[in-house]
Amino acid sequence: MFLVHLWNYIRGYVIIIVTGKGIERFINICSKRQILLWDIVRADMDSASMKASIRGFRLMRPAARKSGCRVHIKKRCGLPFFLYRFKRRKGFKLGLFIFSALLILSVSIIWDIEIIGCKPEMIPQVMNVLNVDNIGRGSFKYKLNPKDIATKLVLNVDQIAWAGVEIKGVKLFITIKDSIEPPVLIKNDESFNIVAQRDGFVKSMEVYAGNALIKEGETVKKGQVLVSGKLESKNPEFGTRDVHALGRIIARTWYENSLPVSMIYTQRLKTGKIHKTVYIRFLDRRFKVSGGNLPYEMYETETVEKLITGPFGLKLPIGLTIDNSYEIVEKQVDLTLDEAIAVAVETAKEELRKLMPEDCIVIDEIVKHYDGENNTKYIQVVFECEEDIAGLEPVLQ
Amino acid sequence: MRRGFYRLKGAKDNKKDPGESLGERLARLFDIPGDVYGNRPKVTAIGRGEVLIENFKGIMDFQSGMIRINTNNGVIKVTGEALNIREITNEEIIIGGKISNIDYDA
Numbered sequence: 001m002f003l004v005h006l007w008n009y010i011r012g013y014v015i016i017i018v019t020g021k022g023i024e025r026f027i028n029i030c031s032k033r034q035i036l037l038w039d040i041v042r043a044d045m046d047s048a049s050m051k052a053s054i055r056g057f058r059l060m061r062p063a064a065r066k067s068g069c070r071v072h073i074k075k076r077c078g079l080p081f082f083l084y085r086f087k088r089r090k091g092f093k094l095g096l097f098i099f100s101a102l103l104i105l106s107v108s109i110i111w112d113i114e115i116i117g118c119k120p121e122m123i124p125q126v127m128n129v130l131n132v133d134n135i136g137r138g139s140f141k142y143k144l145n146p147k148d149i150a151t152k153l154v155l156n157v158d159q160i161a162w163a164g165v166e167i168k169g170v171k172l173f174i175t176i177k178d179s180i181e182p183p184v185l186i187k188n189d190e191s192f193n194i195v196a197q198r199d200g201f202v203k204s205m206e207v208y209a210g211n212a213l214i215k216e217g218e219t220v221k222k223g224q225v226l227v228s229g230k231l232e233s234k235n236p237e238f239g240t241r242d243v244h245a246l247g248r249i250i251a252r253t254w255y256e257n258s259l260p261v262s263m264i265y266t267q268r269l270k271t272g273k274i275h276k277t278v279y280i281r282f283l284d285r286r287f288k289v290s291g292g293n294l295p296y297e298m299y300e301t302e303t304v305e306k307l308i309t310g311p312f313g314l315k316l317p318i319g320l321t322i323d324n325s326y327e328i329v330e331k332q333v334d335l336t337l338d339e340a341i342a343v344a345v346e347t348a349k350e351e352l353r354k355l356m357p358e359d360c361i362v363i364d365e366i367v368k369h370y371d372g373e374n375n376t377k378y379i380q381v382v383f384e385c386e387e388d389i390a391g392l393e394p395v396l397q
Numbered sequence: 398m399r400r401g402f403y404r405l406k407g408a409k410d411n412k413k414d415p416g417e418s419l420g421e422r423l424a425r426l427f428d429i430p431g432d433v434y435g436n437r438p439k440v441t442a443i444g445r446g447e448v449l450i451e452n453f454k455g456i457m458d459f460q461s462g463m464i465r466i467n468t469n470n471g472v473i474k475v476t477g478e479a480l481n482i483r484e485i486t487n488e489e490i491i492i493g494g495k496i497s498n499i500d501y502d503a
Binding site: 023024027028030031032034036037038039040041042048050 | 458481487
């Protein structure tokens with residue numbers, strides 16, 4: 001019964017009042033003409049109310065004329081009449097259109113990217129590959145080809161064994177399987193020497209293969225052959241054999257850097273003026289709202305993100321981005337000698353650290369200062385380190 | 398056209414005895430129910446609030462206390478309180494309300 005009511009509601013029906021003497025005749029003619037009537041209630045001697053479908057109501061006119069009854073509509077019910085009301089409302093239509101357009105737009109873009117299964121340090125590499133193709137939050141789903149992206153990832157990111165790209169709803173899932181780096185194969189049929197990579201004082205050495213030419217405690221120069229790949233037999237009759245020299249040569253090395261001491265130091269100071277630039281952020285796109293151009297020559301920028309928080313603690317990638325730019329003034333400050341030396345030493349050390357290889361252990365630091373020409377003072381920083389200076393070089397035949 | 402057909406059929410029915418025709422007798426012989434063959438009305442009362450009449454010819458009288466329905470086997474009168482017609486189609490009529498009597502030939 002509920003289904004019948006629902007169907008009637010969808011099709012639309014009218015509640016009509018029939019007045020006249022021949023209501024029975026009216027009902028009979030209607031039923032003979034396949035006009036469905038329901039809920040007929042006698043109101044008084046010469047009127048009755050009943051329900052009829054819209055189609056039925058249109059066909060009712062001859063029946064009413066024959067039976068001498070008058071029919072008028074009491075109420076229009078159902079979906080067609082409900083919708084008819086919206087037919088003339090332009091604003092409503094426009095709103096409906098905008099709503100559906102926004103809905104379609106919002107489900108057809110990528111809202112989030114999830115990278116699964118790889119080491120955290122590889123994520124920037126993966127993101128770089130995506131950025132090259134302009135794939136990010138906000139790109140259209142239909143333009144993306146998961147297979148192409150996966151192929152590109154495998155080709156362009158090192159140490160990836162397999163990449164799977166999948167679009168699920170508005171999320172882009174990237175699954176990555178790391179590959180294990182193959183060990184460096186040592187070809188035994190080729191002959192290699194171990195040479196010193198830099199000057200140093202050999203502290204200890206472990207030679208696994210090859211003919212050691214130096215001893216512990218010797219000083220070596222850069223490029224000097226430390227372990228030869230030519231194995232000479234004690235018995236000269238057997239001649240020599242070419243091997244791949246292997247070994248670790250731990251040596252003391254020195255790194256040195258000298259800098260003039262400058263008594264003037266430029267300091268960067270915040271003036272206290274802040275310029276705010278406000279952007280509306282939608283996914284990875286920013287639209288400037290207020291702020292205009294920056295009035296400062298030098299500034300430092302701090303970015304604050306204010307995102308809309310959705311239900312269940314979900315952070316939506318929509319919100320405001322505020323760039324706080326602090327004005328900065330460079331000020332020349334006169335330093336005392338001690339301060340100036342400290343600043344110079346610090347810069348010299350930093351420069352040195354950039355030069356040194358990673359596996360090098362600093363054992364000692366020596367700081368010297370001496371006077372140079374024109375009344376300038378110089379400082380010299382020496383790092384004494386221990387490192388493996390073994391480098392491989394093919395033996396030239 | 399429809400109207401003419403209707404009248405003709407009605408006139409034929411009036412002339413004929415409401416008793417069994419040859420076809421109906423045959424139908425009885427083969428155990429075919431009367432409402433399947435012939436135009437015998439089938440009256441179904443469900444509880445007290447609903448009466449379903451199939452194979453009716455038309456309603457003769459419709460008041461809130463009494464409904465008279467014309468069928469091939471005479472007139473069926475349904476009396477009660479607050480009677481209404483739930484649904485009416487070409488073949489069946491459903492009467493609702495508080496029903497007290499279903500009378501034949503009244």
